Amino acid sequence: KQEVTQIPAALSVPxxxxxVLNCSFTDSAIYNLxxxxxxxxxxxxxxxxxxxxxxxxxxxRLNASLDKSSGRSTLYIAASQPGDSATYLCAVRDRGxxxxxxxxxxxxxxxxxx
Amino acid sequence: xxxVMQNPRHLVRxxxxxxxxxCSPMKGHxxxxxxxxxxxxxxxxxxxxxxxxxxxESGMPKERFSAEFPKEGPSILRIQQVVxxxxxxxxxxxxxxxxxxxxxxxxxxxxxxxV
Numbered sequence: 058k059q060e061v062t063q064i065p066a067a068l069s070v071p072x073x074x075x076x077v078l079n080c081s082f083t084d085s086a087i088y089n090l091x092x093x094x095x096x097x098x099x100x101x102x103x104x105x106x107x108x109x110x111x112x113x114x115x116x117x118r119l120n121a122s123l124d125k126s127s128g129r130s131t132l133y134i135a136a137s138q139p140g141d142s143a144t145y146l147c148a149v150r151d152r153g154x155x156x157x158x159x160x161x162x163x164x165x166x167x168x169x170x171x
Numbered sequence: 172x173x174x175v176m177q178n179p180r181h182l183v184r185x186x187x188x189x190x191x192x193x194c195s196p197m198k199g200h201x202x203x204x205x206x207x208x209x210x211x212x213x214x215x216x217x218x219x220x221x222x223x224x225x226x227x228e229s230g231m232p233k234e235r236f237s238a239e240f241p242k243e244g245p246s247i248l249r250i251q252q253v254v255x256x257x258x259x260x261x262x263x264x265x266x267x268x269x270x271x272x273x274x275x276x277x278x279x280x281x282x283x284x285x286v
Contacts, residue, residue: 061213091274093277098279098280098282099279099280100175100262100277100278100279100280101214101262101264101277102277103274103276106274146213146214148214155219155226155227156202156266156268156273156275157202157204157216157219157264157266157275158204158216158219158227158230159214159216159275160216161206161213161214161215162213163211163212163213164213
């Protein structure tokens with residue numbers, strides 16, 4: 058059974074710092090991996106989706122990498138801003154599983170203070 | 172194009188009552204997924220439905236929980252005889268089809284509190 062772990066559970070940094078959030082998964086036979094953002098009391102917003110054949114994806118100040126063989130992904134946030142404060146969730150879709158069946162980590166709660 | 176709509180956003184039920192959570196998928200989406208987020212835990216898959224069909228319910232608790240997605244109207248997650256352990260955020264997501272590379276789109280959740 059796939060298990061997804063995110064480290065650290067919480068992170069508090071001053072504005073402007075570059076950050077790395079970590080995600081690991083136990084079964085490397087994945088279809089894709091996705092990073093989401095969740096604001097308090099809100100739903101999930103997809104940030105980046107990496108297919109199993111890809112090594113990384115970039116969107117603005119965000120860069121996500123994937124090392125499938127070692128079961129790891131990192132989300133890099135450049136020049137962090139207070140508006141980046143949220144919980145970041147990593148989710149994997151296993152090979153052979155349906156599109157919407159994702160395995161989530163518990164998230165990293167990020168606080169960026171001015 | 173409205174996103175995934177869930178209602179109610181917040182629901183309070185006494186132990187033993189029934190809770191009904193509704194989800195309207197994005198326009199053009201025919202696949203619906205329900206997830207549950209318990210306090211201090213990650214989101215857990217519950218069920219995957221298409222119109223009038225349950226495709227995968229392997230994440231649903233064996234008792235008291237049921238889900239449907241009728242031909243007309245929203246998908247409904249029904250919890251009978253609620254207990255305090257059912258208190259959680261319930262998220263609905265939708266997608267257009269089983270296409271590779273597609274993400275799924277989440278609603279803003281329904282927060283159930285059992286008192």
